[in-house]
Amino acid sequence: MSQLFDRVALIGLGLIGSSLCHIMHREGLAGHIAGFARSAATRARAMELGLVESIHETAAAAVGDADLVILCSPVGTYGEVAREIGPALKPGAILTDVGSVKAAVVRDVGPHVPKGVHFIPGHPVAGTEQSGPESGFAELFGNRWCILTPLPDADPAAVSRLEGFWRACGSNVETMTPEHHDLVLAITSHLPHLIAYNIVATAADLEEVTGSEVIKYSAGGFRDFTRIAASDPTMWRDVFLNNREAVLEMLGRFSEDLSALQRAIRWGDGEALHLLFARAREIRRGIIAAGQDTASPDFGRDKTHKG
Amino acid sequence: MSQLFDRVALIGLGLIGSSLCHIMHREGLAGHIAGFARSAATRARAMELGLVESIHETAAAAVGDADLVILCSPVGTYGEVAREIGPALKPGAILTDVGSVKAAVVRDVGPHVPKGVHFIPGHPVAGTEQSGPESGFAELFGNRWCILTPLPDADPAAVSRLEGFWRACGSNVETMTPEHHDLVLAITSHLPHLIAYNIVATAADLEEVTGSEVIKYSAGGFRDFTRIAASDPTMWRDVFLNNREAVLEMLGRFSEDLSALQRAIRWGDGEALHLLFARAREIRRGIIAAGQDTASPDFGRDKTHKG
Numbered sequence: 063m064s065q066l067f068d069r070v071a072l073i074g075l076g077l078i079g080s081s082l083c084h085i086m087h088r089e090g091l092a093g094h095i096a097g098f099a100r101s102a103a104t105r106a107r108a109m110e111l112g113l114v115e116s117i118h119e120t121a122a123a124a125v126g127d128a129d130l131v132i133l134c135s136p137v138g139t140y141g142e143v144a145r146e147i148g149p150a151l152k153p154g155a156i157l158t159d160v161g162s163v164k165a166a167v168v169r170d171v172g173p174h175v176p177k178g179v180h181f182i183p184g185h186p187v188a189g190t191e192q193s194g195p196e197s198g199f200a201e202l203f204g205n206r207w208c209i210l211t212p213l214p215d216a217d218p219a220a221v222s223r224l225e226g227f228w229r230a231c232g233s234n235v236e237t238m239t240p241e242h243h244d245l246v247l248a249i250t251s252h253l254p255h256l257i258a259y260n261i262v263a264t265a266a267d268l269e270e271v272t273g274s275e276v277i278k279y280s281a282g283g284f285r286d287f288t289r290i291a292a293s294d295p296t297m298w299r300d301v302f303l304n305n306r307e308a309v310l311e312m313l314g315r316f317s318e319d320l321s322a323l324q325r326a327i328r329w330g331d332g333e334a335l336h337l338l339f340a341r342a343r344e345i346r347r348g349i350i351a352a353g354q355d356t357a358s359p360d361f362g363r364d365k366t367h368k369g
Numbered sequence: 370m371s372q373l374f375d376r377v378a379l380i381g382l383g384l385i386g387s388s389l390c391h392i393m394h395r396e397g398l399a400g401h402i403a404g405f406a407r408s409a410a411t412r413a414r415a416m417e418l419g420l421v422e423s424i425h426e427t428a429a430a431a432v433g434d435a436d437l438v439i440l441c442s443p444v445g446t447y448g449e450v451a452r453e454i455g456p457a458l459k460p461g462a463i464l465t466d467v468g469s470v471k472a473a474v475v476r477d478v479g480p481h482v483p484k485g486v487h488f489i490p491g492h493p494v495a496g497t498e499q500s501g502p503e504s505g506f507a508e509l510f511g512n513r514w515c516i517l518t519p520l521p522d523a524d525p526a527a528v529s530r531l532e533g534f535w536r537a538c539g540s541n542v543e544t545m546t547p548e549h550h551d552l553v554l555a556i557t558s559h560l561p562h563l564i565a566y567n568i569v570a571t572a573a574d575l576e577e578v579t580g581s582e583v584i585k586y587s588a589g590g591f592r593d594f595t596r597i598a599a600s601d602p603t604m605w606r607d608v609f610l611n612n613r614e615a616v617l618e619m620l621g622r623f624s625e626d627l628s629a630l631q632r633a634i635r636w637g638d639g640e641a642l643h644l645l646f647a648r649a650r651e652i653r654r655g656i657i658a659a660g661q662d663t664a665s666p667d668f669g670r671d672k673t674h675k676g
Contacts, residue, residue, distance in 0.1 A: 138639075162589075187589045191653075206588050236585070246578050249571070251589025257564055258590075260630050262649040264556070264623045271553050277655045278543070281513050282469075282494045282558025283565075283597055285662040290590055292653040295646035302634050302642055313631055316571045317624070323567050324620055327609050332445075335609055339602035342569040346498075346599040348584045355592040 066227055068093040071128035073121050073143055074135030075099045075108045076294070077189060078160045080198025082132065083113040085231045088200045098124035099195070100135070107195045122150040130227065133159035133171070138300035141170035153178035156220050160186055162247060162297070164211045164240035166304035172213075180220035183211045183240060186233060187251070193294040204232035205353050211240040248308035252301055253316060256309065258290035259298075373534055375400040378435035380428050380450055381442030382406045382415045383601070384496060385467045387505025389439065390420040392538045395507045405431035406502070407442070414502045429457040437534065440466035440478070445607035448477035460485035463527050467493055469554060469604070471518045471547035473611035479520075487527035490518045490547060493540060494558070500601040511539035512660050518547040555615035559608055560623060563616065565597035566605075 070092040072079045079097070086092045097114035098121045099105050105117045118124035125131045125147045133140055140159065151157060157179055161167050167183045175181040188206035190197065208228040212221045225235045238246075265276045265284065276284065302309060326334040350357045377399040379386045386404070393399045404421035405428045406412045412424045425431035432438045432454045440447055447466065458464060464486055468474050474490045482488040495513035497504065515535040519528045532542045545553075572583045572591065583591065609616060633641040657664045 187586045189589070207585050209586070242577075246582050246586055247589060249575060249578055250583055250586040250591040253571075254568060254590035254594055256630065256634075257568060257594075257627075259646055259649050260627050261561060261564060261623060262652055263630075263645055264560075264619070264626045266648065266652060267622070267626070268556060270549075271556055273652070273655070275553050276557055277652070277659050277661065278514050279494045279516070279553055279557040280656050280659075280661045282496070282554060283561035284557040285656050286593055286597055287561050287564075288649065288653040288656055289662065290593055291646070291649035293646075295643050295650070298646050299639050299642045303637055303639050306634055306637070309634060310631065312571070313627075313634075315574070316568060317627070319571045319574070320564075320567050320620075320624065323563065323570075324617065327563075327613055327616060327620075330610055330613070332606050332610050336602050336606045338570055339566055339598070339600075339605050341573065342566050342595065342598035343602070345569055345573060345580070345584070346595040348580070349587050349592050349595055352584050352587075354584065354587045355596065 064090060064230065065093055066091050066223070066230060067129040069096060069128045070094070070130045070132065071096045071098070071125045072114070073098050073124060073131070073133045073147070075104055075113060075195045076134065077193050077197045077202075078186065079132075079134035080108070080111070080113050080195045081200065081202040082134070082198075082231070084198050084200035085203060089230055091227065091230050092130075096124045096128060104195050111195060113195060113198075121147050125150050127152055129155055130224075131155060131157045133157075133161070136294075136297045136300045137161040137163055137167060137304055138296075140167055141174075144171040144174035148174040148176055151176055151179045154180075156180045156182060156224055158182050158184045158224055160184060162251065162301045163305040164209075164243040168211070168213065168240050180217050181213070182216055182221055182224050184224065184228070185209045185211075185243065185247070186228065187247075188233075189293070191289050191292040193297070201232070203228070206233055208233040208235050209243050210235060210237050211243050212237065244305050244308045248305060248312045252305055252309050253312045255290055255293060255298055256302065256313065257316070258287040261287050262291045371397060371537065372400055373398045373530070373537060374436040376403060376435045377401070377437045377439065378403045378405070378432040379421070380405050380431065380438065380440045380454070382411055382420060382502045383441065384500050384504045384509075385493065386439075386441035387415070387418070387420050387502045388507065388509040389441065389505075389538070391505050391507035392510060396537055398534065398537055399437075403431045403435060411502050418502060420502060420505075428454050432457050434459055436462055437531075438462060438464045440464075440468070443601075443604045443607045444468035444470055444474060444611055445603070447474055448481075451478040451481035455481040455483055458483055458486045461487075463487045463489060463531055465489050465491045465531055467491060469558065469608045470612040471516075471550040475518070475520065475547050487524050488520070489523055489528055489531050491531065491535070492516045492518075492550065492554070493535065494554075495540075496600070498596050498599040500604070508539070510535070513540055515540040515542050516550050517542060517544050518550050519544065551612050551615045552618075555612060555619045559612055559616050560619045562597055562600060562605055563609065563620065564623070565594040568594050569598045
């Protein structure tokens with residue numbers, strides 16, 4: 063047992079919220095976990111699953127007396143949630159979140175945070191394509207990076223305490239500005255999801271190739287995109303609405319590069335294609351070396367070849 | 370033991386060729402496997418690994434007396450290989466291939482096939498991001514689809530014999546025209562690879578985000594694209610050079626769809642985004658129901674969560 067907080071409140075009990083419950087229980091990080099979820103079904107399920115010690119009908123009730131409050135609902139809900147819980151936050155408490163965008167969170171949540179409460183936005187870069195209170199597991203954050211984006215006037219002791227919490231969850235922790243976070247994630251996460259959603263839509267709209275053909279022959283690469291595109295639609299809608307500038311910037315660059323690639327194909331420029339394709343392997347090696355993916359040949363997906 | 374062919378010759382011993390060796394040995398499908406690879410190192414490794422019963426210095430020597438010849442090298446090599454082996458093919462033999470494009474194979478190989486040899490192009494839709502003689506495994510073709518594109522004058526008995534071979538390797542078999550194959554694969558395989566290569570290139574060229582940041586935070590989605598983009602560059606160069614029209618057609622549609630999506634983001638049209646994102650989940654469900662992917666949450670990639 064290495065209890066870091068007497069009482070932790072989670073607003074939202076989907077994949078990230080429920081995973082936090084599992085790891086906090088396993089490591090004994092919280093004396094008491096109080097939970098809130100907007101849907102009554104999720105609230106009931108969270109109690110059945112033993113995710114939380116107490117479940118509450120309102121977000122304000124959940125955060126009462128909590129030392130650490132973590133927003134785990136889609137980022138589009140944060141402004142309203144913050145307005146509601148602001149007056150109920152305990153002086154000295156840490157308020158953080160797990161949203162995939164950060165500048166918008168500072169904009170939406172910041173104004174509702176009372177003096178004496180430490181607001182430190184955060185983002186654990188981890189997830190699966192599944193969602194809901196049953197999808198969580200304790201290992202989700204292990205060896206993944208959690209990015210904190212403290213404001214210039216943040217209390218170093220509070221930031222350090224929150225860093226300790228994420229490290230106890232198994233994560234590595236990095237600190238940067240909200241703006242830089244949004245740019246980095248636009249390329250490493252938001253654009254990949256956008257592209258995946260887009261190609262699935264393109265495939266669905268073809269006349270010459272049937273839907274059943276797309277499904278049957280998906281092992282050629284397409285199925286990997288559908289996996290990414292199976293992520294929670296509400297969460298992702300909110301990400302794109304709240305990181306518009308950085309996503310449009312990355313999308314512009316992507317489209318320029320794609321035009322060049324298109325021309326290389328049209329002109330039959332095999333050398334340019336090979337050069338570009340070979341380069342991609344280097345970055346892949348870097349990701350495996352950094353422990354952010356496994357080297358096992360997942361395309362096969364045969365259970366005898368899983369790590 | 371259910372031997373289907375006395376002697377099988379494989380031209381090329383990479384991922385697909387070596388996987389064929391493993392499954393043929395396991396199921397006892399061939400009396401003798403003769404192999405050829407262009408590189409001396411691969412030839413030596415194939416013997417060390419026991420992939421083949423005999424290894425040959427030339428493709429023509431490997432196919433002598435073979436009842437089934439399978440071209441397993443990059444499709445860009447097929448024309449030259451066919452010209453070389455044509456005169457050495459045994460009357461009554463079946464000549465097939467595993468290339469990811471089919472119309473170009475008919476164009477390049479067809480003219481070199483002597484009368485009395487059954488030329489039946491094929492494509493097992495299976496693979497991993499790895500390559501080389503050590504990357505093969507017997508289960509690669511299990512429950513995957515193998516597409517055959519026999520020409521109009523093909524001998525039904527020979528086609529049926531080749532179908533039986535692929536079924537014995539664990540595959541399902543479908544027959545279609547080379548042109549339709551190339552269109553189907555353009556969307557289910559070629560475009561996904563192109564997009565993956567492209568986004569990796571875009572990420573590599575950014576000034577505001579460092580390469581080490583791209584790697585550290587790749588678990589947000591990007592790493593999945595790098596996995597696809599780690600596939601063999603030579604094989605993929607040849608695919609794009611040899612399926613130009615269909616790939617450009619699909620790429621055009623993809624870009625149109627992406628422009629619409631871009632506009633939805635720019636305008637803050639949350640409804641349009643949510644609608645599109647939610648639709649993708651249906652196709653994903655279809656793929657899992659068809660056994661072409663697993664439902665386990667692979668994004669976590671934790672070994673305790675592998676199926």
